[in-house]
Amino acid sequence: MPDSRHSVSVAGVVVDDRRRALLIQRRDNGHWEAPGGVLERDEDIISGLKREVLEETGLHVTPTALTGIYKNMARGIVALVFRCTVEGGTLTPSDESKDFRWASAEEVKHLATEAFAIRVLDALSDLPTVPIRRHDGVHLIP
Template identity: 35%
Template sequence: MSRRTDYFNDPDAPKANSIVPAVTAFVVNDTGEVLLERRSDNGRWGMPGGVQEVGENIAGTVVREVLEETGIHVEVVGLVGIFTDPGHVIAFADGEVRQEFSLCFRARPVGGEIKVSSESFAVRWVPRSELDDLDISPTTRRRLDEGFRDVPIPVIS
C-alpha cells in the first residue's frame, strides 16, 4: 500500500532532494465537521490536497485537489498557515525525497457529494471529537489544530 514514507525529526531519514509547492485544505461544514480522507499512499487520515500544476494559481490547486480527491466543491476563504518543517521529509517509491512545503488553506464546501478516488480508501466528514481516534500524522494534526484555532493571522513555520 505505502507509496510514500513520512519521516518526522528522524536522524535516519534520507536527505531531501526536492521541495515542491503543495496545498492542503481545511474544509469544515456547517455542523463543524472537517473533511478528511484515508489516503491510499500511506493509509493515514489527512486533509485533501496535492501539488500545484503548471498554469494554475494556488487557490485553483486547492479547489481542484479537493474535488478530485473527495467529490466536494469548495471555495477558498483564507489561509491557515505555511508549513515548511525541514524535519518532515517524505520519501517516495521513485527515489524522490521531499522536504515539507505545504500551504494549508481554509475552505468552505459549496456543493458536491462525497466520493472516494484512486487517492483514498475512504472520505468522510469527521466530528472534532473523533479526531483523536484516527491515525493522523503529526504534521496533519498540527494543521488541524491550527485550523480549529480560527485565528486571523496564518501560522508560518
C-alpha cells in the first residue's frame, strides 16, 4: 500500500525595502529558492518558519503575511509560504545554503524553477487572496 501521508514545509520570502526577495542557493542541488524546510512534528508553524530561515540564512525574521499554499503532487509536500521582514542577524552560509542573492521579480523568473519562482512572485505581489497552487516539483500543474 502506498504511503498516503504528507509533510508540511514552510518558506520565508524575505523582502527588502526595494521589493527584492532574498534567495538562497542550495548546497545540495545549486537551485535558487526562498529559505525554508520541513516543520518538525512538535513545532508550530511560525516557530518552524523562523527556525528554518535562521538556519539557512543567519537572519531573524518576522512573518507579515501568508502569501501562498503549494502542494508538490509528486512528493506529497504541502508548503506554506510567508512574506517576511528582517529583524536582525547577518547573512551566513550554512550546511544547506552556499550563497545569497537579493532578486527582483524579473530576476527570480530567470533564477528559480517555475514551481519555486511562483512562490516568491506571489509573495512579492499584493494578491487579494492567498493562492493555492500545485506542481510536480519543477512546473506548475494547471
